[in-house]
Amino acid sequence: MAPKVFLTGATGYIGGDGLFAIANAHPDWQFSALVRSQEKAAQVTSKYPKIRTVIGDLDSSDLIEHEVKNADIVFHFADCDHVAAAQAIAKGSQHHTPEHPLWIIHTSGTGILTVEDQRAGTYGIERPKQYNDWDGVSELVNLPADAFHRNVDVIILGAGQQNPSSVKVAVVCPPTIYGPGRGPGNTKSVQVYWLSAAVLKRKQGFLVGKGENVWHQVHVQDLSNVYLALGEAASEGGGKATWNDEGYYLAENGSFVWGDVQRAVAQAAFDKKLIASPGVESLDGDQTTDLHPAGIYAWGSNSRGNSLRARKLFGWSPQQPKLFDLIPEIVEVEAKALGLL
Numbered sequence: 490m491a492p493k494v495f496l497t498g499a500t501g502y503i504g505g506d507g508l509f510a511i512a513n514a515h516p517d518w519q520f521s522a523l524v525r526s527q528e529k530a531a532q533v534t535s536k537y538p539k540i541r542t543v544i545g546d547l548d549s550s551d552l553i554e555h556e557v558k559n560a561d562i563v564f565h566f567a568d569c570d571h572v573a574a575a576q577a578i579a580k581g582s583q584h585h586t587p588e589h590p591l592w593i594i595h596t597s598g599t600g601i602l603t604v605e606d607q608r609a610g611t612y613g614i615e616r617p618k619q620y621n622d623w624d625g626v627s628e629l630v631n632l633p634a635d636a637f638h639r640n641v642d643v644i645i646l647g648a649g650q651q652n653p654s655s656v657k658v659a660v661v662c663p664p665t666i667y668g669p670g671r672g673p674g675n676t677k678s679v680q681v682y683w684l685s686a687a688v689l690k691r692k693q694g695f696l697v698g699k700g701e702n703v704w705h706q707v708h709v710q711d712l713s714n715v716y717l718a719l720g721e722a723a724s725e726g727g728g729k730a731t732w733n734d735e736g737y738y739l740a741e742n743g744s745f746v747w748g749d750v751q752r753a754v755a756q757a758a759f760d761k762k763l764i765a766s767p768g769v770e771s772l773d774g775d776q777t778t779d780l781h782p783a784g785i786y787a788w789g790s791n792s793r794g795n796s797l798r799a800r801k802l803f804g805w806s807p808q809q810p811k812l813f814d815l816i817p818e819i820v821e822v823e824a825k826a827l828g829l830l
């Protein structure tokens with residue numbers, strides 16, 4: 490029988506692209522999607538006429554609990570910080586039984602790995618700590634309480650821990666995502682897009698501090714293949730994937746130094762004659778926050794998580810272009826949005 494799949498965030502960047510991958514691979518699956526309005530519902534059904542849309546928001550706890558209760562697989566794409574939605578999903582999951590288990594595929598984010606910089610208030614420096622989701626998986630499912638997104642991770646992971654024979658959880662934890670989404674709503678990401686917009690607005694490139702901090706990257710369309718593989722594993726009763734205590738999946742195609750991205754954005758803007766020089770000046774924390782309230786975190790922290798689990802278990806192999814190849818395209822997207830091109 491085709492699984493019943495409930496998803497949040499179908500009009501978003503990650504969820505829209507994930508839906509594209511999953512619905513195209515499995516047109517027979519029965520999808521329901523939480524959307525905030527009739528307009529959003531129409532956006533989704535214009536591309537996927539068979540999807541049942543459910544109008545509500547992430548605070549519609551009873552509605553979410555009901556949908557989760559009736560689903561086989563839940564993809565929670567919408568918001569990795571929304572406590573009430575996570576609680577409603579956890580509550581809905583507890584209606585399931587070993588005979589009718591629930592598979593929860595949750596989206597977190599590797600902002601969770603920036604905890605050392607958050608605590609120390611540092612930016613622009615390189616930190617050596619690297620995590621991995623293979624032999625380091627227990628560290629990832631037990632990250633400290635003050636790490637970003639951890640409060641929601643705890644609720645979702647807790648649903649599996651409370652009832653492990655009935656609730657199977659996989660957390661997908663993406664780093665810096667880039668590349669065009671294929672969804673019905675938002676098709677662009679945040680960090681490098683915000684950076685490009687900031688450079689274009691101030692008409693000069695910049696580094697956050699020394700620009701030596703490191704993150705990992707993933708193209709959204711490669712990321713969606715992780716969600717697809719997990720959904721397929723769930724539909725097979727678990728498949729080759731691991732769940733709950735070993736159900737944490739980082740997804741990256743390599744690392745990058747933020748200063749290199751900051752220089753490349755300035756160079757791309759200069760090449761397109763949008764700024765007068767490809768040079769970059771170093772900004773301090775306050776200057777960075779003036780450009781974007783989340784700038785220190787988004788461009789100045791370290792988030793180093795190596796993904797082995799999806800590669801080893803189901804042969805995930807990212808194929809899309811690297812971040813640096815797409816920086817001219819990202820600058821162009823932002824220049825058009827600002828009316829500069």
Ligand SMILES: NC(=O)c1ccc[n+]([C@@H]2O[C@H](COP(=O)([O-])OP(=O)(O)OC[C@H]3O[C@@H](n4cnc5c(N)ncnc54)[C@H](OP(=O)(O)O)[C@@H]3O)[C@@H](O)[C@H]2O)c1
Nearest residue numbers: 498499500501502503525546547567568569598663666675
């Ligand atoms: N982009 C990245 O690089 C990245 C990396 C790691 C983790 N994340 C995390 O992943 C999550 C999704 O990111 P995204 O880039 O896909 O964001 P996005 O493009 O803004 O999409 C968010 C989606 O969730 C829906 N949504 C948000 N708040 C809602 C609410 N209160 N009720 C119902 N629906 C709601 C939005 O619906 P509407 O269309 O109605 O707004 C949209 O469909 C975020 O928590 C983000 O922090 C993002």
